[in-house]
Amino acid sequence: MNRPFDSIQDTDLDAYVDDQLDVPRRIEVEAYLSAHPVVAARVMSDLRARDELRLALAQPEGTARPATSDAARRLERGLARGRLWSNLRRGAAVFLLVAAGWAAHGMFGSQGGLHGVALAAPPPYVKDAIEAQKASIVRAAMVSQPEVPEFDPVEIRAATAIVLPVLPDSWKVKDVQVFPSQFGASVEMAVESKDDGELSLFAVRPGTFEVVSPTVVTTTDATSVYFQVGEVAYALVAKPGTEHLDRIAAGLASSLY
Structure with a gap:
């Protein structure tokens, strides 16, 4: 039986980002995220920073990789600020995700009638x-x-x-x-x-x-x-x-x- 949503703690979310949870606990965390879109947006931001860091570190040695330090700083800030900044961080994450999507949407609308028109194959x-x-x-x-x-x-x-x-x-x-x-x-x-x-x-x-x-x-x-x-x-x-x-x-x- 799944544990109640209130059993999901910040440590569980950090472990989810770090791929440190077993499958049953991951399912519980994902169920929690599906019911809490603001928290999910924050976790999505941390996942993106993690993947950017992994991608940058995978580049050949000796190559200048400014993306590495940028992603590392973002991930460090995301995971180390602690509970004091959690509410601000979650609100900012969802705001940035929505604002970025809508800004791009508006940009296409001002250029040659491409307002929100798919340029690639739809899902x-x-x-x-x-x-x-x-x-x-x-x-x-x-x-x-x-x-x-x-x-x-x-x-x-x-x-x-x-x-x-x-x-x-x-x-x-x-x-x-x-x-x-x-x-x-x-x-x-x-x-x-x-x-x-x-x-x-x-x-x-x-x-x-x-x-x-x-x-x-x-x-x-x-x-x-x-x-x-x-x-x-x-x-x-x-x-x-x-x-x-x-x-x-x-x-x-x-x-x-």
């Missing part, structure tokens, strides 16, 4: 989101497959470890289903927006911990925008040509902090 879960939306449309047309608009976000989180964002008041939920995906259980919500028509919100745990700002993907089947907050990734899918989807996604993402 695989975007395809799952589009397929889930298609299945939702098929199901909605079947009399024998009634829609299920009622849902309990707490129950969904307990069953799938997926946190759902706060939906806009103007949205009407038409159907909520748990779908299989290549990453395990996912959640697909069919909603109706007064301004944007039929939308689909897809959420899944892709197996990575990242903070990804809303990024638009346009295909012949749909316009979609994906983003990720911690261990849960999201994709908002609409009919081709739908505008301002990235702004809607940004609002959903902000509700998760």
Whole structure:
């Protein structure tokens, strides 16, 4: 049986960063982080500093490596400040992660209409989101497959470890289903927006911990925008040509902090 979340201490988090935990304890720490995004952002910052340090130290000897000392200083500061600075450090980490993503998002928006448009292949879960939306449309047309608009976000989180964002008041939920995906259980919500028509919100745990700002993907089947907050990734899918989807996604993402 898993120990309660309040048993997770700073020493456990430091040991997690240092790869010093056994598998059962790592699972407990990861469950704790999935429920505490601010702490998770701080741990993610420490993990990045650790990996940068390892990468820099792996360079050939004799090579000037300013990144080594920079990463070492960041990691030392991250692990040695102690409890006095922990709250400030955690708040700063989540602020910097979100601000950096949104700053890049805004920068693309000011250059040649590249506002939040993916320049590389989208993550695989975007395809799952589009397929889930298609299945939702098929199901909605079947009399024998009634829609299920009622849902309990707490129950969904307990069953799938997926946190759902706060939906806009103007949205009407038409159907909520748990779908299989290549990453395990996912959640697909069919909603109706007064301004944007039929939308689909897809959420899944892709197996990575990242903070990804809303990024638009346009295909012949749909316009979609994906983003990720911690261990849960999201994709908002609409009919081709739908505008301002990235702004809607940004609002959903902000509700998760």
